[in-house]
Amino acid sequence: MKAIRVKQLRQGNPSIALETVDDPAISHPQEVIVKVLAVGLDGTDKEILQEKYGVPPQGEDDLTTGHESLGVVTEAGAESGFQAGDLVTAIVRRPCRNQSCVNCRNGHSDFCQTGEFVERGIKGAHGFLSEYYKEEGRYLVQVPTELLGQGVLVEPQSIVEKVWDQVLRVQQRLIWEPKTALILGSGPLGLLAAMTCRLLGLDVHVWSKSPQDSLQAQLVKDCGGVYQPAGEGAESLTAYAEGVGKPLDFVLECTGFSPLAFEAMAVLAPNGVLALLGVTPADRKLEISADMLNQSMVLENKCVIGSVNAARKDFETAIYRLQQMERMYSGWLDRLVTNRMKLEAVPELDFASIPIKAVVDIVPLEQWRGLVKQTKEVEYSFSV
Numbered sequence: 001m002k003a004i005r006v007k008q009l010r011q012g013n014p015s016i017a018l019e020t021v022d023d024p025a026i027s028h029p030q031e032v033i034v035k036v037l038a039v040g041l042d043g044t045d046k047e048i049l050q051e052k053y054g055v056p057p058q059g060e061d062d063l064t065t066g067h068e069s070l071g072v073v074t075e076a077g078a079e080s081g082f083q084a085g086d087l088v089t090a091i092v093r094r095p096c097r098n099q100s101c102v103n104c105r106n107g108h109s110d111f112c113q114t115g116e117f118v119e120r121g122i123k124g125a126h127g128f129l130s131e132y133y134k135e136e137g138r139y140l141v142q143v144p145t146e147l148l149g150q151g152v153l154v155e156p157q158s159i160v161e162k163v164w165d166q167v168l169r170v171q172q173r174l175i176w177e178p179k180t181a182l183i184l185g186s187g188p189l190g191l192l193a194a195m196t197c198r199l200l201g202l203d204v205h206v207w208s209k210s211p212q213d214s215l216q217a218q219l220v221k222d223c224g225g226v227y228q229p230a231g232e233g234a235e236s237l238t239a240y241a242e243g244v245g246k247p248l249d250f251v252l253e254c255t256g257f258s259p260l261a262f263e264a265m266a267v268l269a270p271n272g273v274l275a276l277l278g279v280t281p282a283d284r285k286l287e288i289s290a291d292m293l294n295q296s297m298v299l300e301n302k303c304v305i306g307s308v309n310a311a312r313k314d315f316e317t318a319i320y321r322l323q324q325m326e327r328m329y330s331g332w333l334d335r336l337v338t339n340r341m342k343l344e345a346v347p348e349l350d351f352a353s354i355p356i357k358a359v360v361d362i363v364p365l366e367q368w369r370g371l372v373k374q375t376k377e378v379e380y381s382f383s384v
Contacts, residue, residue: 001020001021001022001023001130001131001132002018002019002020002021002130002131002343003018003019003020003021003064003126003129003130003131004016004017004018004019004064004065004066004129004130004343004346004347005017005018005019005021005062005063005064005065006048006049006052006054006056006062006063006065007019007061007062008061008062009052009054009055009056009061009062009063010056010061011061014052016049016346016347017347018343018344018346018347019062021064021130023132024132024133024134025134026075026077026134028077028136029077029078029079029080030077030079030080030136030137030138031077031080031134031135031136031137032073032075032076032077032080032082032088032134032135032136032137032140033073033074033075033076033132033133033134034069034071034072034073034074034088034090034132034133034134034135034140035071035072035073035074035131035132035363035371036069036070036071036128036129036130036131036132036133036362036363037070037071037072037152037361037362037363037368037371038069038070038152038359038360038361038362038363039066039068039069039070039127039128039129039152039359039360039362040068040069040152040153040155040156040188040357040358040359040360041066041068041349041351041354041357041358041359041360042068042156042188042189042357043187043256043278043280044067044122045065045066045067045121046351047281048063048065048121048122049065049346049349049351050351051281053281054121054122054123055122055123055124056124057124057125057126058124063121063126063127064121064126064127064128064129064130065121065127065129066121066127066128066129066130066360067092067119067120067121067122067127067128067155068128068152068153068155068156069089069090069127069128069133069152069155070087070088070089070143070151070152070154071087071088071089071090071128071133072085072086072087072088072371072372073085073086073088073140074132076137077137079137080136080137081137081138082137082140082142085371085372086142086372087142087143087144087145087148087151087372088140088141088142088143089140089141089143089151089152089154089155089315090120090128090133090135090139090140090141091139091140091141091310091311091312091315092119092120092121092122092155092309092310093109093110093112093117093118093119093120093309094109094117094118094119094120094125094139095109095112095117096109096112096114096115096116096117096118097116098114098116100113100114101113101114101116104117107311107312108311109309109311110162110308110309110310110311110314119309129343129346129360130362131343131362141154141312141315141316141319143319144319144323145372146323146326147319147322147323147326148368148369148372149333149334150322150326150333150334151322152337152359153188153192153322153333153336154315154318154319154322155310155315155318156188156189156192157192157196157318157321157322158310158314158315158317158318159189159277159307159308159309159310159314160189160192160193160196160277160318160321161196161310161314161315161317161318161321162307162309162310162311162314163252163275163277163305163307164196164200165313165314165317166275166305166307167250167273167275167305170273170303170305171273171303174271174301176249176271178202178249178250178272179202179203179246179247179249180202180203180204180205180244180246180247180248180249180250180269181194181197181202181203181204181205181248181249181250181251181252182204182205182206182207182241182244182248182250182251182252182264182267183197183204183205183206183207183251183252183254184206184207184208184237184251184252184253184254184255184257184260184264185206185207185208185253185254185255185278186206186208186209186210186214186216186217186219186220186227186356187254187255187356188336188356188357189254189277189278190206190208190252190254190255191206191216191219191220191336191356192336193252193254193277194206194219194220194223194225195223195325195329195332196321197225197250197252198223198224198225199321199324199325199328202249202250203226203246204220204223204224204225204226205225205226205227205228205244205248206220206225206226206227206228207228207230207237207240208227208228208229208230208255209229209230209231210229211229211232212227212229212232214355215335215338215355215356216355216356217229219332219335219336222329222332223329223332228240236263237260237263237264237267238263238266238267241267247269247270247272248267248268248269248272249269249271249272249273250272250273250275251264251267251268251272251273251274251275252274252275252277253274253275253276253277253278254277254278255278255280256278256279256280257278257280258280258282258284258286259284259286261274261276262286262288262293265293265296265297265302265304266292266293266296268302269300270300270301270302271300271301271302272302272303273302273303273304273305274302274303274304274305275305275306275307276304276305276306276307277307277308336356336357337356337357337358337359338354338355338356338357338358339353339354339355339357339358339359340358340359340360340361340365341358341359341360341361342360342361343360343362345360346360
């Protein structure tokens with residue numbers, strides 16, 4: 001089968017190539033073989049493909065990339081819980097083997113304490129940017145066929161769902177009735193966060209570099225949010241926040257631009273929560289008013305949390321949320337995907353040419369429905 005490989009990662013001079021690798025084969029009754037339909041690309045993939053920082057499996061020099069998957073089961077072990085024709089996505093992270101890590105031992109590898117976890121397509125395990133992959137049934141999540149066209153977005157949406165779940169847990173410390181959310185960044189994660197906050201009934205403001213006439217801005221407006229290009233009419237986030245005229249109860253930093261994170265702490269409302277979802281590989285330094293910031297955080301009961309990865313529960317909630325988006329804003333999710341390409345195009349991909357979201361179609365779109373026609377219907381419910 002064909003797969004995208006970042007080669008010679010351990011040798012210091014890696015390259016990207018489309019290669020022929022061995023087809024996977026079931027070796028345990030809990031395993032399944034998945035035919036990949038599509039793989040989404042995000043900022044992590046950009047860094048792996050451009051900066052070559054991924055970690056191959058132990059004993060190997062190459063890494064198959066890709067962690068946002070949608071596929072169909074072609075062969076299922078007797079104890080896997082799946083059958084041929086099931087539409088699935090895969091959880092990305094695998095638990096560490098350290099017996100002292102209570103989170104990994106209890107199904108919460110997204111809170112691994114040792115850092116020895118494995119992530120498919122990122123760290124220590126091959127990803128999904130290939131024609132097939134093998135997986136244990138416990139790491140697969142079934143996707144309803146009504147989300148066939150949008151199921152590749154389950155993984156990024158799971159990141160948003162995880163942080164919202166964590167915020168609700170944190171805010172049990174008080175009576176919290178958030179009214180306004182500010183999203184920093186209008187990439188795929190920022191836009192999904194904006195739509196999610198709108199569905200949660202919040203007034204949504206998005207601050208980003210994209211211009212007012214961009215597709216990003218239009219998507220924000222189409223879901224009822226307010227879009228503000230950074231630097232237009234307000235030269236800083238602080239100035240813009242003052243102009244909003246409402247307490248910013250919930251701020252999601254989705255750019256990874258660390259100076260914004262500190263500025264966001266200052267504009268956060270009393271009792272509010274700032275969620276940090278983005279990171280960029282840089283070594284920035286800045287001066288901050290540390291005493292004032294510290295005083296504000298303490299005296300106004302502000303909270304800052306970081307969040308990464310997601311658990312099965314978050315994937316299931318993501319499926320529910322995407323269904324909700326499709327029903328209330330039909331077609332909105334489809335507009336997030338601005339670039340579709342074949343597997344052969346990935347080695348030469350210019351990420352700067354992608355306005356919002358790129359998806360690699362391993363199987364042509366017109367063939368998808370025929371492959372999953374026997375998929376069982378499944379619906380996940382959402383509860384707080």
